[in-house]
Amino acid sequence: MVFDFGSEEFVGIPNFKGGEGHFDAKMHDDGRCKVIRGRIEPGSTSGYHLHEANCEVIYVISGRAWFDYDGEREYAEAGQAHYCPMGHSHAMGNASQTEPLEVFCVVPEHRVP
Structure with a gap:
């Protein structure tokens, strides 16, 4: 299955x-x-x-991200990835005051109904 992200519009999630x-x-x-x-x-x-029921991999395409991972601050920039295993917690933010952050995320469910 191919996703053509280049032809799709971004949808804002407040x-x-x-x-x-x-x-x-x-x-x-x-x-x-x-x-x-x-x-x-x-x-x-x-x-x-x-x-709780999945994990997440976040690859940084461009920019610089911060992650609060299980209470610890980490940073990743273009070409690096952050991994949050099932059972762990995190948050993400843009570490730049001027440039957008672009990421690619994969979130596979471990407990499928």
Whole structure:
């Protein structure tokens, strides 16, 4: 299956997971896995949340991200990835005051009904 993110429009999700600002996403969700191309403007964040039934891999396409992972601050830039295993918590934000952050996320469900 091919997703053509280049021909899709971003959809703004305000206060994503309880965060600040909004998360712009091109998202595909088949109930078993979410595949997301995301953009986060300066000052925007996702809320801190627990991955109870899934994990998440976030690859930084451009910009610089911060992650609060199980209470510790980490940073990743273009070409690096952040991993949040099932049972762990994290939040994400744009570490730049001037440039947007672009990410690619994969969220596979571990407990499918």
